[in-house]
Amino acid sequence: MKGRVKKKSIKAAMHSGMGSKRKLSRMGKKRKKDHAGLDATFIGRSACLKKLQVSLKDFRRLCILKGVYPREPRGRAPGNKKGQVYYHIKDVKALSHEPLLEKFREFKTFMKRIRKAAGRNEKDEAARLDAQTPVYTLHHLVRERYPRFVDALSDLDDALALIHLFAALPSAHRIKTKVTNKAKELAASWSAYCAITSSITKSFVSVKGVYFEANIRAQNSSSATPTPVRWIVPHAFTQNVPRDVDYRVMLTFFEFYEVLLGFVLYKLYNDIGVRYPFTLSKEKERQASSQLASYLYTLNRALREGEGAVSSAVSEAVETSTGITDKASNKSKQKNDSNDIVKKVDAALHKIKNDDSSDDEDDGSDDECENMDISEPLKAALDNLAEEQHQSITSNSNGGVKNSLLSEDATKRKRLFSKLTFFLSREVPRGYLELICLSYGGKVGWEGEDSPISIKDPTITHHIVDRPKLPSSFDSLPKSREYVQPQWLLDCANNEFLLPCSKYGVGSELPPHLSPWVDNEEEGYKPAYAEEIEKLKSGETLEENSDVESDAEKVDSGSDEEKSDAEGEDSDEEDQDVEEARKAKKRKKEEDEAHNLAKLMMSKKASRLYGRMQHGLSQKQEKIDLLQRRREEIELEKLDKLQRKREDIDISVKGKNPEGETPMQQKVKRLKSERKAIEDVYSEDKVSMKKKKNKKRKKSSASE
Numbered sequence: 001m002k003g004r005v006k007k008k009s010i011k012a013a014m015h016s017g018m019g020s021k022r023k024l025s026r027m028g029k030k031r032k033k034d035h036a037g038l039d040a041t042f043i044g045r046s047a048c049l050k051k052l053q054v055s056l057k058d059f060r061r062l063c064i065l066k067g068v069y070p071r072e073p074r075g076r077a078p079g080n081k082k083g084q085v086y087y088h089i090k091d092v093k094a095l096s097h098e099p100l101l102e103k104f105r106e107f108k109t110f111m112k113r114i115r116k117a118a119g120r121n122e123k124d125e126a127a128r129l130d131a132q133t134p135v136y137t138l139h140h141l142v143r144e145r146y147p148r149f150v151d152a153l154s155d156l157d158d159a160l161a162l163i164h165l166f167a168a169l170p171s172a173h174r175i176k177t178k179v180t181n182k183a184k185e186l187a188a189s190w191s192a193y194c195a196i197t198s199s200i201t202k203s204f205v206s207v208k209g210v211y212f213e214a215n216i217r218a219q220n221s222s223s224a225t226p227t228p229v230r231w232i233v234p235h236a237f238t239q240n241v242p243r244d245v246d247y248r249v250m251l252t253f254f255e256f257y258e259v260l261l262g263f264v265l266y267k268l269y270n271d272i273g274v275r276y277p278f279t280l281s282k283e284k285e286r287q288a289s290s291q292l293a294s295y296l297y298t299l300n301r302a303l304r305e306g307e308g309a310v311s312s313a314v315s316e317a318v319e320t321s322t323g324i325t326d327k328a329s330n331k332s333k334q335k336n337d338s339n340d341i342v343k344k345v346d347a348a349l350h351k352i353k354n355d356d357s358s359d360d361e362d363d364g365s366d367d368e369c370e371n372m373d374i375s376e377p378l379k380a381a382l383d384n385l386a387e388e389q390h391q392s393i394t395s396n397s398n399g400g401v402k403n404s405l406l407s408e409d410a411t412k413r414k415r416l417f418s419k420l421t422f423f424l425s426r427e428v429p430r431g432y433l434e435l436i437c438l439s440y441g442g443k444v445g446w447e448g449e450d451s452p453i454s455i456k457d458p459t460i461t462h463h464i465v466d467r468p469k470l471p472s473s474f475d476s477l478p479k480s481r482e483y484v485q486p487q488w489l490l491d492c493a494n495n496e497f498l499l500p501c502s503k504y505g506v507g508s509e510l511p512p513h514l515s516p517w518v519d520n521e522e523e524g525y526k527p528a529y530a531e532e533i534e535k536l537k538s539g540e541t542l543e544e545n546s547d548v549e550s551d552a553e554k555v556d557s558g559s560d561e562e563k564s565d566a567e568g569e570d571s572d573e574e575d576q577d578v579e580e581a582r583k584a585k586k587r588k589k590e591e592d593e594a595h596n597l598a599k600l601m602m603s604k605k606a607s608r609l610y611g612r613m614q615h616g617l618s619q620k621q622e623k624i625d626l627l628q629r630r631r632e633e634i635e636l637e638k639l640d641k642l643q644r645k646r647e648d649i650d651i652s653v654k655g656k657n658p659e660g661e662t663p664m665q666q667k668v669k670r671l672k673s674e675r676k677a678i679e680d681v682y683s684e685d686k687v688s689m690k691k692k693k694n695k696k697r698k699k700s701s702a703s704e
Contacts, residue, residue, distance in 0.1 A: 042073050042086040052096060057248070058104045062095055064252045065138060067145050103136040110134055138259045152264055153216055153227040159257035160231035163187055166254055168234040174247040179254065186261050188291040189276070192299050193268055195292075195438035198410040201228075202516040203436055203490050209234045210432045213517075216268070217407055226407070236429050274302045292434060293450060416496060417442030420461045423453060428464050428486055436493050464489065468507045487513055497537055525624045528631060 043051070049059055063069065068091045095101065110133065117126040146152040166183035169175055194200050199214035210233045215226035262277075269276035280298050406414060418441035424430050426447045437444045445453025445460070453460065458478045465483050474483075488504035494516040503511050511529045520526040599607060661669070 038073055041089060042071065043089050043092055045070075045085045045087065048087055048092050048095075051092060052101065054101065054104060055108075058108075060249065061252050062098065062100060062104070064249070065100065065141055065256050066095060066098060067141075068095060099140070100136055103134055106134045138256055139263075141256070142260050142263050146260070149264075149267055150227060152260060153229060156229050156261070156264060157231055158253075159261055160187075160190065160229065162250070162253055162257055163190075163261060164231065164233045166250075168236070169239050169241060172241050173243070174251065175241070179251065182258060183254070184291050186258065186265070188295040189265050190261070191292050191435050192295040193265065193272075195296060195435055196299055196303075197272065198406060198414045198439050198441065200436060200439035200493070201409075201413070202494055203432070204494075204515050204517070205487075205490060205513060208232060212432070212435075215409070217410075233432055236431060272303070274299060278302055292431065296438070413439065413493075413496065414441040416440040416492065416498070421445070421453060421457070421459050422489075423455060423457075423460045423463050423481075425463065425465045425467075428466050433464065433486055433489055436489055440493055462488075462501075465506050470506055485510060495533055495537070497533070499533065499536065523624075524620060525627050 045059075049056060052059065054062070068087065070085045071088050071091075073086055110129070114126055114129055117129060142152070146155065163183050163186050166175070166180060167187045169180060171177040171180050194212075194214050197217075199216055200212060201215050202211075202213040204211045211230065212233065213228055213230045216229055217226040266276045269278075278298055280294055417437060421443040422433075422437050422445070424433060424444065424446045430446055434444050434446075443453065445451045445455070445457065447455065456477060458480060460478070460481045463474075463477075463481050463483045464486055466486055470483060482501045483506045484501050484504045485506065485508075487510050488499065488501060491504075491511075491513070492499050494514075502508075512527060514527060514530055520530060599610070602610065
């Protein structure tokens with residue numbers, strides 16, 4: 001305005017305390033696109049396809065095989081890009097250098113030529129081109145993603161679950177026969193290794209399938225502790241293949257897991273001295289009722305061939321000691337391991353001879369020396385050597401190092417069923433039960449032509465049956481065996497203890513099947529059956545418990561004088577209990593006051609954190625209290641049932657009561673009173689059982 005002096009715009013000098021936006025506004029610079037922020041770090045899927053010049057199907061396959069998955073941006077996504085799938089820019093750069101990308105492009109060009117020849121009806125040209133199909137391998141991806149063997153073992157859970165799933169699926173839709181056959185081969189190879197090395201540690205039957213956990217001990221690895229591997233095996237039911245599932249994604253995962261499991265099995269079998277993949281005997285494979293049986297036969301044969309020198313040395317020592325043959329001089333040169341065993345046998349024989357000579361000097365009779373039986377100590381020495389030879393095999397042929405096949409824990413597991421022989425009835429699922437029996441050192445037979453054990457074999461100790469009652473055809477079988485349900489095997493294996501068979505008999509109500517992965521101490525609640533198993537492990541038996549109860553009854557049924565004395569002592573104990581309860585109440589009050597005072601001294605942040613902790617603990621305690629209440633209700637129901645049975649038995653024995661009612665009349669009266677009590681409960685909710693019956697009768701009469 002006229003007469004006023006125009007003021008100068010005064011701007012403060014730039015300094016380090018200014019923000020980036022203020023600096024940019026002062027300098028007048030514009031940030032370039034894709035150089036900072038979300039756009040510089042993450043890229044959308046459509047941009048990835050444009051950058052790599054591949055189709056969505058090939059991009060998805062490449063990401064699965066390479067192990068690249070979408071990522072969630074750390075910062076907030078723009079409003080117009082919410083819900084978009086993002087990939088890290090470094091992952092996309094890694095995909096651009098993948099050799100498989102070039103193979104996919106070659107296959108795309110190859111398919112164009114095939115379609116062109118088929119469109120022109122040039123069958124010879126199409127057949128010639130079909131023989132030149134581009135082939136690729138995934139070995140480099142396995143080595144890239146898993147540089148150490150322990151890494152491959154730790155990521156084997158999903159691979160085993162998917163392979164066992166494909167082994168159970170039928171060949172339909174996109175699932176071809178060669179895929180299911182390959183899955184069955186891999187599953188059988190893995191199960192055979194776990195059975196031979198006693199690697200199975202835990203198992204649990206659920207609605208989804210059978211869960212397994214195995215401790216795999218890698219030889220010559222940096223980690224000494226075994227790696228736990230967990231997987232699930234579907235039940236042997238007819239599988240329904242839904243059509244709304246994208247099987248292309250599952251087949252891509254199977255393509256990679258097939259190569260991964262092949263690498264792992266090669267390393268594991270090489271550690272025990274067996275070449276993998278081994279060729280199966282076609283005759284045995286055709287005769288075997290399951291693939292696991294044929295793989296176990298081939299694996300045992302390969303182990304025997306690898307241990308041929310050891311077995312020949314032991315047989316040579318036996319033959320020379322018994323005087324059957326004189327060919328020991330021709331077979332004196334064997335491998336180092338066989339020489340060691342021969343030396344041990346010779347030492348045992350030399351010791352026996354020295355004992356015989358000392359006995360001859362004492363007794364002075366040559367006849368006793370000639371008639372002395374040296375077979376028993378020699379047999380014991382050879383049995384010990386055979387056991388040592390069974391526990392260790394020669395592997396790592398390059399270095400000639402002798403590695404132990406079984407660890408200490410595996411040896412303990414192998415001893416659980418070592419003296420037992422099982423026979424599986426035809427209605428029992430054989431797959432996982434056979435695996436558990438063999439993993440824990442048992443012998444297994446089944447109803448089939450290829451079974452190594454007959455159903456009438458007297459050495460069978462346990463017959464696994466899943467029927468409400470035994471058929472009459474079982475009467476001709478030997479009486480020396482136990483008939484148990486399949487759950488007995490799993491519970492014994494999980495607890496590593498032979499449980500009594502009385503609770504698992506045919507047709508009996510089974511005890512709860514407890515999960516081996518639940519930590520009762522951490523949960524704060526221990527089921528009743530778990531406590532019972534712990535008592536059995538500690539040495540207590542059901543007979544001891546019954547004796548204790550009988551002793552308690554005897555004490556209760558003492559004389560009146562003893563009861564009167566006991567009542568006086570009880571009164572003194574009650575006074576002491578009242579005094580202790582009063583002291584405990586006072587102590588608790590003091591602790592609560594100190595607790596509240598400490599809470600008042602906390603900061604706001606600490607008090608909120610403490611409140612959240614207490615809320616979690618209270619929720620956990622509520623869950624424990626709920627389980628305790630349910631347990632008490634179940635126990636009360638059981639006691640009530642037992643009491644009713646006893647009353648019915650007493651009524652049937654005694655006959656009429658003083659009122660002149662027969663046992664049947666008394667039972668009817670009791671049932672009516674119980675029904676009336678239930679009707680009273682229903683009447684509180686304005687619902688009557690009688691009204692419902694009357695309505696049903698009216699409806700039936702109206703329809704008539």
